[in-house]
Amino acid sequence: MLSWLLALALATASPALQDPPVQQAPPTVAPTAPAQAIPIPVPSISDVMAIPPELDARLRAALPAPSAPARERLDRLVAFLTGEEGLGLRYREDATLTIAEAYAQREANCLTFTLVFMALAPRAGLDVHAQEIEQTLTWYQLDNTVFRNSHVNAVVRAGRDTVVVDVSGSDIVSRSAPIAIPRERLLSHYYNNMAITLLAHGDPRNAATFSARAIELYPDLPDHWSNAGVIHARNGEWLDAARAYAQALKLDPDNAGALFNFVGLAHRIGDRASEAQLRRRLAQVQRRDPFHQFLLALEYEHKGELKLAIAHFRRAIHLHAGEHRFHAALARACLAAGDRRCAEAALAHARTAAHGPEREIYAAQLQALRAPDNAATRPVDPDAGLRRR
Numbered sequence: 427m428l429s430w431l432l433a434l435a436l437a438t439a440s441p442a443l444q445d446p447p448v449q450q451a452p453p454t455v456a457p458t459a460p461a462q463a464i465p466i467p468v469p470s471i472s473d474v475m476a477i478p479p480e481l482d483a484r485l486r487a488a489l490p491a492p493s494a495p496a497r498e499r500l501d502r503l504v505a506f507l508t509g510e511e512g513l514g515l516r517y518r519e520d521a522t523l524t525i526a527e528a529y530a531q532r533e534a535n536c537l538t539f540t541l542v543f544m545a546l547a548p549r550a551g552l553d554v555h556a557q558e559i560e561q562t563l564t565w566y567q568l569d570n571t572v573f574r575n576s577h578v579n580a581v582v583r584a585g586r587d588t589v590v591v592d593v594s595g596s597d598i599v600s601r602s603a604p605i606a607i608p609r610e611r612l613l614s615h616y617y618n619n620m621a622i623t624l625l626a627h628g629d630p631r632n633a634a635t636f637s638a639r640a641i642e643l644y645p646d647l648p649d650h651w652s653n654a655g656v657i658h659a660r661n662g663e664w665l666d667a668a669r670a671y672a673q674a675l676k677l678d679p680d681n682a683g684a685l686f687n688f689v690g691l692a693h694r695i696g697d698r699a700s701e702a703q704l705r706r707r708l709a710q711v712q713r714r715d716p717f718h719q720f721l722l723a724l725e726y727e728h729k730g731e732l733k734l735a736i737a738h739f740r741r742a743i744h745l746h747a748g749e750h751r752f753h754a755a756l757a758r759a760c761l762a763a764g765d766r767r768c769a770e771a772a773l774a775h776a777r778t779a780a781h782g783p784e785r786e787i788y789a790a791q792l793q794a795l796r797a798p799d800n801a802a803t804r805p806v807d808p809d810a811g812l813r814r815r
Contacts, residue, residue, distance in 0.1 A: 463631040466624070468639050471613055474524045475545050481513070481529045482549070488512055489550050496584040499550040504591060507543065515539060517593050522619040536578055537615055539593040543580045544612070553583040556612045557590075557604040576649075578612060579604070614644035618653060630660040648674040652684035659691055667691055680711045682718070716746035723755065732763040743775075750780035754788065761795075770795055 488506045490498055506512035514532050521533040525542050528534045534542060540556055547554040559577040579592035617640035624633035637654045644650070655670035668691060674684035685708040692701035712718040723738035739756040746752065753776035760768035773795060777788035 463629050466629075466632045466635070468617070468635055469524060471643075474613065474616055475541065476524070476526055477545055478526050478529050481525075484512070485546055485549055492551050496552065497587060500552060500582055500584040500589060500591075503543075503546060503550045503552070507539075507546070508593075513542075515542070515593070520623065522616060522623060534593060536593055537612070537619060540578045540580050540612065541616065543591055544609070547580070547582065554580050556607050556609070557581050558607045558611070558615075559604050576615075578607070578615065581606070608644075611644045611647070614640045614647065614650065616640075617643065618647075618650050621657060622653060625657055625660060630657050633657045634661060646677060648678040648681045649683060651677065652681060652687055655684070655687055655691070659687075659694075664691065664695055680714075682708065682711050682715060685711060713741075714745065716742040716749070716752070719745065720752060720755070723759070727755075727759050727762075732759055735759045736763065736768075747775075748779055750776045750784060750788070753779060766795065 485503075485506060489502055492499075507515055513529065515528065515534045516532060517535065517539075518533045519535055521528070521531070521535045521538055523531065523534065523538045525538075525545055528538050528542055544554055544556060556578055557580075579590055582589045582591060617636045621633040621636035621640060624630075624636060634654075634657050637650070637657050640650050641647075641654060651670050651674035655667040655674065658664075658667035658670055668688070671684050671688040671691065674681050675688070678684070685704055689701055689704045689708055692698075692704055719738045719742040723735045723742060726732075726738060727735035736756065736759050739752060739759055743749075743752045743756065753772045757769045757772035757776060760766075760772060770792065773788055773792045777785055777792060780788055
């Protein structure tokens with residue numbers, strides 16, 4: 427699920443790849459307003475959550491009797507949503523859709539899947555709520571914008587069991603534990619996602635309308651305010667952009683996205699004092715961010731600067747030691763640098779931190795690495811959760 431934007435076009439360095447240097451600001455530039463766009467109606471909440479009659483009828487036919495055990499009702503609902511004989515929803519990262527659209531297209535991202543499940547679960551007599559993982563290592567770059575994701579799923583009480591229903595599987599690399607969120611926040615993410623999608627398609631005018639609806643519905647999310655700032659800036663509305671970034675930082679003084687985007691705005695309008703102050707704050711936040719350190723390490727590794735890569739992988743592990751992929755990446759860099767002892771130790775830590783199939787992969791790779799005749803073996807780095815698109 428799209429969470430926040432980094433407006434690289436408004437700044438001097440990519441936050442994912444390097445610590446931002448303090449540079450001289452350019453002369454103040456006049457905003458260039460985008461061309462007028464045809465207004466796109468913002469769907470109401472009832473429009474987003476409306477269940478098509480055909481879908482409702484098919485679901486009722488697929489569910490067992492209301493007297494059936496809760497776990498049976500849950501299993502049948504999940505089978506209906508994901509199975510080819512039912513709705514057959516397929517995962518697509520950018521499929522932010524209404525329930526009716528998801529039914530027509532048979533596609534959903536984590537947000538849409540959760541919305542669909544939240545709407546249909548009461549038909550099965552299930553008690554359900556949404557939860558969110560606010561910080562994940564899922565991001566991609568398109569032109570001059572970095573899109574970084576959060577993640578949502580559904581939690582169901584089925585008898586004595588509490589079950590997490592998640593379309594993505596278990597490949598999410600997270601910094602924090604999930605938190606329960608209200609329906610208004612989940613729907614606010616829908617409008618925020620739509621705003622980001624419209625901006626990515628070169629339509630900042632309509633993006634602003636959806637962004638405003640997201641904030642109106644749930645005004646306490648700093649990432650949504652930061653995104654609103656990016657959209658205002660793309661519309662040439664510098665003062666509104668500054669106010670949005672300031673509100674994001676009022677809600678979360680350490681919000682990396684808002685700080686980065688505010689740096690870019692200050693740079694563009696020539697406010698060198700504010701830019702320098704904001705850059706110092708951003709550098710402090712990034713130094714404490716394991717994901718930022720990990721992305722820095724990946725970039726240095728890609729450039730062949732293995733000493734720096736190893737240092738930043740170690741920094742990421744120091745900040746978030748429980749992520750097995752951080753240890754596996756360190757093992758890979760150490761082996762490339764010719765340090766087998768470091769690689770073995772890192773791979774052993776990866777094995778300890780991992781669960782399921784990854785643990786067996788690390789164990790096999792560690793055994794091969796320790797074999798005298800396999801000195802060049804490269805450790806596997808399972809990275810299903812590191813989606814770069």
